[in-house]
Amino acid sequence: MVDQLKTHLPGILICTVIALSATFLSEHYGGPQLLYALLIGLSLHFLSQQSGNFVGINFCARTVLRFGVALLGIRITLDQVTHLGASVGLVLVLAVTVTIASGLLLARAFRRPASEGLLSGGAVGICGASAALAISSVLPPTRENERFTLMAVVGVTVLSTLAMVAYPLFLNWLSVSPVQSGIFLGGTIHDVAQVVAAGMMMGQESGDAATVVKLFRVVLLLPVVMLIALGYRKWGAVREAGEISQKKPPLVPGFLMGFMALVILASTGWVPTEVTAVANSVSRWCLVIAIAAAGVKTSLGELAKLGWQPVLMLVAETMVIACFVLSAILLMNLGQN
Numbered sequence: 001m002v003d004q005l006k007t008h009l010p011g012i013l014i015c016t017v018i019a020l021s022a023t024f025l026s027e028h029y030g031g032p033q034l035l036y037a038l039l040i041g042l043s044l045h046f047l048s049q050q051s052g053n054f055v056g057i058n059f060c061a062r063t064v065l066r067f068g069v070a071l072l073g074i075r076i077t078l079d080q081v082t083h084l085g086a087s088v089g090l091v092l093v094l095a096v097t098v099t100i101a102s103g104l105l106l107a108r109a110f111r112r113p114a115s116e117g118l119l120s121g122g123a124v125g126i127c128g129a130s131a132a133l134a135i136s137s138v139l140p141p142t143r144e145n146e147r148f149t150l151m152a153v154v155g156v157t158v159l160s161t162l163a164m165v166a167y168p169l170f171l172n173w174l175s176v177s178p179v180q181s182g183i184f185l186g187g188t189i190h191d192v193a194q195v196v197a198a199g200m201m202m203g204q205e206s207g208d209a210a211t212v213v214k215l216f217r218v219v220l221l222l223p224v225v226m227l228i229a230l231g232y233r234k235w236g237a238v239r240e241a242g243e244i245s246q247k248k249p250p251l252v253p254g255f256l257m258g259f260m261a262l263v264i265l266a267s268t269g270w271v272p273t274e275v276t277a278v279a280n281s282v283s284r285w286c287l288v289i290a291i292a293a294a295g296v297k298t299s300l301g302e303l304a305k306l307g308w309q310p311v312l313m314l315v316a317e318t319m320v321i322a323c324f325v326l327s328a329i330l331l332m333n334l335g336q337n
Contacts, residue, residue, distance in 0.1 A: 011056020011293075014047055015064075018292035019285065032191075034129050035157045037288045038150065041295020048296045060293035062137060066255035068286025069134045069221075073262030074271065074279040076215050084216055091328040092187055092213065096220050099125035099321045106316060110309040115139045116148050118228055120155075120310065124317040127218045128156040128190030130287060133294070134221055137255075138229040148310060150298050153291060155314040160190035163318070164198040171202065178202060180329050182209025187217070187325040190318075219263070222256055229256075 022036035047053050081089070103121025107114055119139065123132035129152075136149040167189065171181045181202045189195045192214055199210030262279075265271060328334060 007052075008056040008059050011048075011053045011058070012060055013056070014044070014053060014296065015041075015057060015060040015289045015293045018044065018296070019288040022288060022292065032157050032161055032193075033284075033288055034191075034291050035154065035161075037292040038153055038157075038295040041292040042150075042298060044296055045299045054297075057293045057296050060289050061297060062290075064286050064293070065133050065290035066137060067258075068283045068290060069130060069137075070255040070258030070262065071279050071283035071286065072130065072218060072221075073259040074266050074276055074283070076219055076263050076266060077269075078263065078267040080212050081216055081219055084212060087332060088183060088213070088334055089216065091325065091332070091334065092216055093220065095187060095321050095324045095328075096125040096217065096224070098324055099317050100224070102317055102320045103313065106313045110313070112309060112313075113144065115145055116310065116313070119145070119148060120152050120313050121317055122224055122228075123152045123156045124159075124190060124314060125217075125321055126221050126224060127192060127214070128160055129153045129291065130191075130218075131221055131224075132156060133287065133290060134225050134255075135228060138225055138232065140232065146294070147298060150294055151310045152314065153294070155311060156190040159314060159318050160194040163189045163322075164194040168198055168201045176329065178205040179209045180334060182206040182211075183213050183334055184325055184329055186210035186213025188318075188322045189214070192218070222259055226256055 018040045019037055021040055022033050025031065025036045026033040048057050084092075100118065100121035103117035103119075103124070104114060105117070106112075107117030107120075119132055119135050122135045123129070125131075132149055132152040136145060139145050167185055168181075171184060176184070182199055182205065185198045185202070185206065186195050186209065189198055189210075195210050195214040196207065199207035202210075266276065
C-alpha cells in the first residue's frame with residue numbers, strides 16, 4: 001500500500017496543484033474552472049513524459065474521475081425528477097436522444113468514428129464536460145478517443161459559457177414566462193454551473209426551474225452511459241480509428257452503480273444538507289483534478305490533428321438541442337401558468 005502510494009503520489013500532486021491553480025484563477029479573475037484546469041494541464045504535457053509521473057496522472061484521469069461522477073448523484077432526488085411532470089420529462093428525454101442521434105449522423109457524414117458522435121452528442125445533450133468524461137471512461141481507450149474527449153471538453157465549456165450570456169438575452173426578447181425560461185436554460189445549456197448562473201439572471205423562479213431541469217438531464221447520464229457500455233461489451237472487439245480494443249467494459253460500471261445508490265439515498269431525505277454540500281464540493285474537485293490529468297496526458301500537437309470537424313459537430317449539436325427544446329416549449333406551452 002505504501003509503495004503504491006509512493007508510485008502514484010507525484011502524478012496526483014501535479015494534478016492537484018493544477019486544480020488549485022485553476023480554482024484560484026476562476027475565483028479571482030472569473031472564467032470556467034474546468035477550462036483553466038485543462039489549458040494549464042495541456043501546457044504541462046512534458047511532465048507526463050517524465051519517469052514516475054504517468055501512473056499517478058493516469059489514476060487521476062480515470063479513478064478520480066469515476067469517483068467524482070458517482071458523487072454527482074448526491075444532489076439529485078427522485079422527487080425533483082417526478083416534480084417536472086411527464087410532458088417536460090418526455091421532452092428532455094427526446095432532446096437528449098435527438099442530440100446523440102445527430103452526433104452519430106454528423107460523425108458518419110464527416111467519416112469520423114461512431115464513438116466521437118456518441119461522446120459529443122452525450123456531452124451536449126446531458127451535462128457537458130462531466131458527461132464527456134463519463135462517456136469517455138467506457139469507450140475503447142484509444143489515443144484518438146482521448147484527444148477527442150479533450151476537444152469535446154473545451155468545446156462544450158466554451159459553448160456553455162457563451163450560451164450563459166446569450167440565452168437570457170434571447171429569452172427576454174422572446175417574452176416567455178419565467179418557468180419556460182428555466183426549462184429552456186436547463187434543457188439546453190451544457191454545464192450545471194452555467195445553467196444556474198443563467199437561470200439566476202432571469203430571476204429566482206427561472207433559476208429554480210432551470211436547476212431542476214438540468215438535474216433531470218444529469219440523471220439521464222446513468223442510462224446513456226450504461227447503454228453505451230453494454231453496447232461495446234456486446235460487440236466485443238470494437239474497431240475505432242484503426243485500433244482494436246479487446247477489453248470489454250463491465251456489465252454495469254461501478255461508478256454508475258454508486259451514482260444511482262446516492263440518488264436513492266438522497267431521495268430518502270436522510271442525508272443532511274451539510275453532507276450534500278461537502279459531497280458536491282468533493283465531486284467538483286475530483287472532476288477538476290481529472291480534467292487536469294487529461295490535459296497533462298495530451299499534447300497540443302495531437303489535439304490539433306483532429307481538425308475542424310469536431311468543432312462543427314459540437315456547434316451543430318448545440319443548435320439541435322436548442323431548437324428542439326424551444327420548439328417544444330412554444331408548441332406545447334410547457335411551463336405555462
